[in-house]
Amino acid sequence: MPRLVSLALALLLMQTAAQAADATSTTVIPQAAIEKAGELRERALKDDVAYAIVADLTTEIGPRLAGGENDLKAREWMVARFKSLGFDKVWSEPVSYPKWVRRSESAAIVSPFPQSLAVTALGGSAATPTGGLDAEVIAFDSLDAMKAAADYQVKGKIVYLAIPRMHALSDGHDYGTGSAVRVRGPELAAAKGASAFLLRSVGSDGNRLAHTGMTRFTDPAKAIPAAALSNPDADLLDNVLKRGQPVKLRLALDCGIEGSYNGANVIAEITGSSRPNEYFLTGGHLDSWDLGTGAIDDAAGIAITTAAAHLIGQLTERPARSIRVVAFANEESGLYGGKAYAAEHHLQIGKAILGAESDAGADRIVKVTATVKPEARGAINQIAKALAPLGIEYDATAAGSGGSDLSAVHAVGMAGLSLHQDATRYFDWHHTANDTLDKVDPEQLRQNVAAYAVAMFLAASANGDFGSAAGAFPEDANGH
Template sequence: MPRIALFALVLLLVQPSAQAENTTAATSIPQAAIAVANGLRERALKDEVAYDLVEGLTTEIGPRLAGGENDQKARDWMVAKFKALGFDKVWTEPVSYPKWVRRSETAAITEPYAQPLVVTALGYSAGTPAGGLEAEVIAFDSLQALKDAADYLVKGKIVYVGIPRMHALVDGRDYGTGSAVRVLGPELAAAKGAAAFLLRSVGSDNNRLAHTGMTRFSDPAKAIPAAALSNPDADLLDAVLKRGKPVKLHLALDCGLDGTYTGANVIAEITGSERPNEYFLTGGHLDSWDLGTGALDDAAGIGITTAAAHLIGQLPNRPARSIRVVAFANEESGLYGGRAYAAQHHLQIGKAILGAESDAGADRIVKVTATVKPEARAAIGQIAAALAPLGIEYDAEAPGSGGSDLSAVHAVGMAGLSLRQDTTRYFDWHHTANDTLDKIDLEQLRQNVAAYAVAMYLAAEAKGNFGSAAGAFAEQKDEH
């Protein structure tokens, strides 16, 4: 899932620490390593491990709502798979977070024209009173319009923000605008006295399926019911509102917070041959939303990165540094796994030489970007050259945090590599009941595995480092 605002607290805790080597020295990759990486790339294009992992996780476990009934099952499954694939070390690190539960959700227009609506509650939404609530709808076309509205106009009403429908784009750039409304809108509406909040789903599809996702309330005691309408139902509500008559809507959400839950990041490592305490950091998030089976978001990321590391582990000779794969806990509701990892490992952040997480589905990687020290830019160019046969372009000017969970680790000083996927199809199914195994394209999945295997191996074999150090990239602007 794409990056949200990072936490400043961990960054403030960062203290200078001894790094593995001089961060201002030039970095390069030996030609012998490039030859090995070329072979890895070709083997990955025929590999079945990633698909088997995605198929197994979605079939044997299914939806993996953080703190839900499948949370522990998924972690146990992941530990077993890492061990079966021959990783040298497998362990877990605890991650605690608020537990949110969803039980049921319904909505309907009651006046002036009775119409059922397809909705889904947003993560951290409050529930409605038993039996639901009914109120007049007040509509806005943007978050700014809601901000500008007088409180008395909003009080007691259901706020509806009819954001423009997302476009299906390779880089998915529309998602940032829509997700900001989803994350920030409900709390803003609550502060103005709204009874509930609705928005058009943040998705590029025409399916009558709503897209869930998290929202945020600084004070959970002040949370209000918040939900997303499917795109066709948002169109329907827009059409009714255009008639100019008062519109009333009935909303019933049975959901809400249920204490605190302690899960875990599941971590596995292929041990390096010369500098085993330094590592390339990779992975995906193990949790998913509960509507589908989480195949694209993010069983695919788990499968891609685990399979790539497994291929490296099968080589006759291990790379100089280790490869560390993390199945992160609860990314969906606030990067909890990534933040916990950053908090636990920030004093040794220089050991994480470079990081790249997979969390944008399973379609082809089309671009690579990076944030590294200037002296490592040539080495990134070497990695990019090895990725070029896979159809991956290199943008040397754009930053790279490493991915959603790794954005938290990058914030405390890890150098980041972003392997950017084609998201043209992704936001049709993202956070919906349609996030299922049939959306996985095997050939595109294999291309991802090949890209990660090449990048991991070459970084692990690099002579010199990529600039990871406490606070190294604190001045970087958010890549989103």
């Protein structure tokens, strides 16, 4: 018996030593895989599977509000599409979240100059009283200005955050500033006694279409009506306020949370040839807002990653590791699908060797960044060189969380690869009724598929790992 114990202990020590050596070994991609990736890249640039997915999903299902009437239809559609494309495994994992519904919305300036306004409720908003809410407007140009105001100045009024209009920029960095106001502003206004909350849409367009998006109330019972004005209507309200007279608005929102909903992440896998239990993690989110048909946000992301994995599945010699594609549930209202995936798989996070999600539209990928262990940086260099013919630059100084839903998975220790798209046009249509199929450029979509196919294949073919392990990247845990 002591000998058996000693043998078991010796085996355990050998295994531990091997794992430690693995963690510090240099990761390299074989030359044969580099050459195959070049062929894969050229095939992807002629492949229209991704466009067919976007067209079919937006036509046959349409808008996919999380928990809405098309939620289950979209999941069933996704399962069928994965199977028809020949994925080796297809399954679902449960995701639960509050069910928010939108029925109707309207707004108008009552005085001093009566005008109708183009408005949309924010996800998580409470309803106004039946018949609407009439109240005076109090305007602020920032969250800090609102927080500095005395509560008595705000109580009973409609708070309006007259934030600057977004600029159309390739990296879309204005969005972070505006979305923070949208997410946090309503709860802060409610704490001061506001009757409702309005903000200028977080979008770079000049269309008379408002941009929706989530807001967050720690206690949904304390939620107030919250909505966004289109950019032209925000300009109109700004001009009325400049006249120096009290401004009264009427806001009517019929929306709110109706219990909880049991949804699911839909998952499919192309099985690797020799290390099938390890995988490259990719995907997009299956849900969308209900104003458009969710073409660029995020049918395109689902299509790009599914088509790229499908191309790899057609190879006569597959990479060593598997390719796992996740159609995440309810990203729009709080990354519920990504968080559920992280919770379910965090104990085996080392098996997700690297991850990259597509969730920024359908325009060209222009840059790649990564967060990996130092010993894998050379392999990222190899991936970057294979992406360069597609016009993609490599920024070795910037981190990569993998994408929106994968930020939760990255936070528990998955190495992340971020493929950054040109967002110049994206925030013109994002979260609006203009998010429709005509915004998808097939040529740019194919470039995305080529980039993902190359990155997935090379990472899945690497000798060595990229550093995924529980708690591996604590300095990068909040994502980038």
